Amino acid sequence: MSKVTDLQGAQADIELSSVSVFGIGGTSVQLANAIGNALSVAGPAGSPAAIRDRAHTYGTTAAAFGTASEDLHKVAAGRLPEAWTGSVAECAGEAIQGVAGELLNSRTVLGKAAGLLNTWADDLAEAQAGDALAVIALQAAQQQARAQLGPADPATTKAAITAVGSRITAAQKAESCGTQTASMLNQLAAAARSELAGQGSLDPLSAVVLANLTGPGGQADSGYLLTPNELSRATQIMGTMNGTDQAAFQQLLAGAKSPDEAAYLYKALAAGHSVADVQQFDALIHGHGDDPTWLSQHLVPDLTSGTTLDSANPSQVTYMGSAVDSKGDSIYNQGGVGDCVAASTVIAQAKLDPVLMLSLTTGNTPDVPGADSADNFQQRLQKTYISNYIQGQITDGSMPYPFADGGIGPKGGAMLANQDLGTATGSTYEYVSLGNDADRQAALGRIEHSVDSGQPVPIDVFGSKEGHQMAIIGRNGNLLEIYNPWGQTSWVTEDQFVHSQLGGVTGSDMNTAGGLELPK
Numbered sequence: 368m369s370k371v372t373d374l375q376g377a378q379a380d381i382e383l384s385s386v387s388v389f390g391i392g393g394t395s396v397q398l399a400n401a402i403g404n405a406l407s408v409a410g411p412a413g414s415p416a417a418i419r420d421r422a423h424t425y426g427t428t429a430a431a432f433g434t435a436s437e438d439l440h441k442v443a444a445g446r447l448p449e450a451w452t453g454s455v456a457e458c459a460g461e462a463i464q465g466v467a468g469e470l471l472n473s474r475t476v477l478g479k480a481a482g483l484l485n486t487w488a489d490d491l492a493e494a495q496a497g498d499a500l501a502v503i504a505l506q507a508a509q510q511q512a513r514a515q516l517g518p519a520d521p522a523t524t525k526a527a528i529t530a531v532g533s534r535i536t537a538a539q540k541a542e543s544c545g546t547q548t549a550s551m552l553n554q555l556a557a558a559a560r561s562e563l564a565g566q567g568s569l570d571p572l573s574a575v576v577l578a579n580l581t582g583p584g585g586q587a588d589s590g591y592l593l594t595p596n597e598l599s600r601a602t603q604i605m606g607t608m609n610g611t612d613q614a615a616f617q618q619l620l621a622g623a624k625s626p627d628e629a630a631y632l633y634k635a636l637a638a639g640h641s642v643a644d645v646q647q648f649d650a651l652i653h654g655h656g657d658d659p660t661w662l663s664q665h666l667v668p669d670l671t672s673g674t675t676l677d678s679a680n681p682s683q684v685t686y687m688g689s690a691v692d693s694k695g696d697s698i699y700n701q702g703g704v705g706d707c708v709a710a711s712t713v714i715a716q717a718k719l720d721p722v723l724m725l726s727l728t729t730g731n732t733p734d735v736p737g738a739d740s741a742d743n744f745q746q747r748l749q750k751t752y753i754s755n756y757i758q759g760q761i762t763d764g765s766m767p768y769p770f771a772d773g774g775i776g777p778k779g780g781a782m783l784a785n786q787d788l789g790t791a792t793g794s795t796y797e798y799v800s801l802g803n804d805a806d807r808q809a810a811l812g813r814i815e816h817s818v819d820s821g822q823p824v825p826i827d828v829f830g831s832k833e834g835h836q837m838a839i840i841g842r843n844g845n846l847l848e849i850y851n852p853w854g855q856t857s858w859v860t861e862d863q864f865v866h867s868q869l870g871g872v873t874g875s876d877m878n879t880a881g882g883l884e885l886p887k
Contacts, residue, residue, distance in 0.1 A: 370408055370538040377405035378531040384519055398519040398527065399512035405531045406505055410498040411541035415488040422484035429477035432470045472579060476555050483551050490544035494537040501533035550812075551844060554819050580630050583663035592630040594821020597637035597719070600793045604636055612642040619649050624656030631666050631721045638720040638791045648722050651733055665728040665739060666721035668699075668714055670840060670848075670856055681855035681872065686728075690854065692741040699854035702749065704768065706756035708775040708825070708836045710852035712783045713751050715823035715838040719791040727751065759783050780836065784825055784884040792822045794886035801880050807865045813885050818842045823850075825884040828869055830877035837872070 380401040384393035508527040512519065578598055581590035593601075605613060616636065623629035631652065635645045655661040663669075664687050683690040684699045692698055701710035717724045725731060727747045732738045757767040759779030765771055775783070777798060784796040801807045817824050817839075824839040826849065841848035845861045849872055857872045867879040 369542065370411075371535060371542060373408045374405060374531055374535045374538055377401065377408065378528060378535065380404055381524065381527050381531060384524065393519045395512045395515040395517065395519050395523075398524060399509050402505055402509040402512060402527050405527070405534065406502065406509065408534070408538075410502065410534075411491060411494045411537060413491050413495075413541075413545075415492040415495070418484050418488040418491070422481040422488065425477045425484065426481035429474045429481060432474035432477065480552060480555055483548050483555075487544055487548040491541055494541040494544070497540070498534055498537035501530045501537065504530035504533070547845070550815055553815060554842065554844075577626065577630055577633055580626050582627060582659050592627065593634060593637075594719075596792055596820040596822055597634055599820075601633045601637040603793075608642070616642050616645065619645065622653075623649075624653065625659065627659040627662050628652065628656035631662060634666075635720070635722050637793075638722065639793070640720075640722055644722065648725065651725060651729075651731060654734065665733065666724050668717050668724065670714070670718060670850055681851060681857040684850075684854050684856060686741055686744055687739075689741055692745045694742075696745065697854045698741055698745045699748065699852070701752060701852045701854075704753065704756065705772045705774045706752050706768070707852045708780050709755035709759055709783060710752045711825060711836050711838045711850060712787050713748070713755055714850060714852065715825070715840060716787040716791050718823065718840065719788070719821070755783055755787070758786075774834075780825070780827075780884065788823060788825075788884075789886075792886060794822060796825075796884045797887055799883045799885050801882055804865050804867070807880055810883060810885070811861055811865070814839060814847070814883070815842055817886050818847070822886050824886075826880055827882040828873070828877045829879050829881045830870070830875055833875075833877065834881070835873060835877055 381398065384397040384401045505527060508523050508530060511523045512527075515523070577593060578591075580592045582592065605616065608616065616632075619632050620629045623632065628649075632645055632649055635648050636642075640648070652662065652666070655665075669685055683697070686698050690697060690699075696702075699714065701707055717727060725733070728744050729735075729739045730743065730747060737743070753768060756775065759775035759782060760767045760771065761779075762782040763776040763779040765773065765776070765779075781796065781798055788794075789796050799806075799810060799813075801810060814824055818841055825836055826839055827834060827836050829835075835851075837852065838850045839847050840850050840856075843858070846858045847861060847864060849857050849859060849869075851857065851872055853873075855872075859869060859872060863869060863871075864880055869880060870876055870878040
């Protein structure tokens with residue numbers, strides 16, 4: 368049991384000690400004993416001074432990393448030895464920029480951690496001070512009760528109840544600030560990137576460059592091309608390859624025209640594709656390997672185009688700057704078909720799998736004029752939605768589209784989550800039912816861990832008459848980014864998720880998150 372629960376129980380005992388039963392009220396002895404139970408609960412634990420000391424250490428280290436990063440950026444920008452020219456200088460510059468980026472990332476992470484710890488120390492100190500004053504008030508009430516004879520004095524009882532209420536508030540504040548700090552520190556821990564890529568056969572310098580690569584196509588909360596899960600999984604896959612495959616993949620990385628091209632090869636491997644598949648993929652994109660903008664437009668859906676943090680004003684997802692095709696139809700929208708489960712899962716998978724996304728944007732004919740038009744992309748996307756929709760219906764044992772359009776049930780949804788997202792992340796997904804606020808609060812930790820590492824979380828929402836599936840694809844502090852297969856993204860607070868206030872995402876009464884597909 369938590370301290371909050373223990374104190375609430377003690378407060379109830381104090382209230383009961385003053386209740387009249389058959390005209391006889393509680394005694395002052397009972398009141399004193401009940402107050403003793405409240406005093407036996409320990410106050411908020413922890414040392415604000417020790418926390419501030421750790422924050423100071425992080426801040427000092429962050430400043431040193433920042434200075435070193437600035438120096439390295441200057442070297443990479445124009446202070447390489449004159450003898451280093453051509454490809455040698457280019458590779459050296461990329462490597463130095465990568466190390467500088469790693470140092471800058473470390474500075475950012477440590478700086479944010481220092482700020483979080485200082486805030487935690489302040490909140491904890493405030494909670495401890497409030498609790499200490501409440502304990503003094505309780506001790507005084509207990510002394511008064513012990514000095515009294517007969518029935519419990521109403522004024523003393525009221526003072527004790529108020530004091531316990533103050534202790535409850537202090538305990539809640541301490542628990543809340545501790546939980547919030549842990550959540551944010553976990554998100555920062557996911558930013559420890561180079562280690563994830565550097566634990567396998569990839570040389571350390573290449574690992575630093577790939578892990579810290581940012582630019583077009585990067586994630587909403589950081590700009591990195593590769594998620595922590597992709598870095599870790601590709602490294603694990605490389606570690607289990609036979610010598611022939613490992614040499615072939617290393618050759619692909621070495622032959623890439625840019626770090627961006629190499630990153631997408633790494634991303635394709637992490638999505639579960641064989642080395643042979645990645646070779647075919649690279650043959651299609653290599654001609655554009657030195658064009659980061661082209662790569663991002665064709666290999667990852669632009670789900671970060673919106674910047675609004677207002678759930679009631681969702682942002683339209685765009686393709687090469689446009690949200691509609693030549694006929695004015697929304698490119699990403701599932702349209703009038705009830706395939707929201709399939710549509711949201713396909714886009715969540717495309718976010719992870721550049722091989723799939725290339726087939727959708729170009730039909731695997733990237734050099735054919737017009738193959739990547741908005742109209743062609745929209746048509747391929749809709750066909751893929753329908754194909755997955757039918758697979759889900761068949762898994763459910765239902766009549767398939769177009770003969771039936773009643774959506775996908777639990778079996779079909781679980782199958783698609785594991786077939787598409789499980790394959791692309793290396794995780795097994797399981798359905799978690801959310802029956803109340805407590806269930807949703809309990810699920811937050813798993814949601815945060817999943818999206819922080821780059822694993823999307825399908826979410827079912829329900830209203831009075833209908834339901835809908837979307838996908839949680841990102842997090843920024845206590846904000847969750849949700850992709851709606853109507854071709855929109857929205858940011859909601861974790862509090863809105865917990866307390867069934869999600870209607871703004873769909874503009875309907877579908878407020879309640881009733882279930883999730885979560886990686887185990």
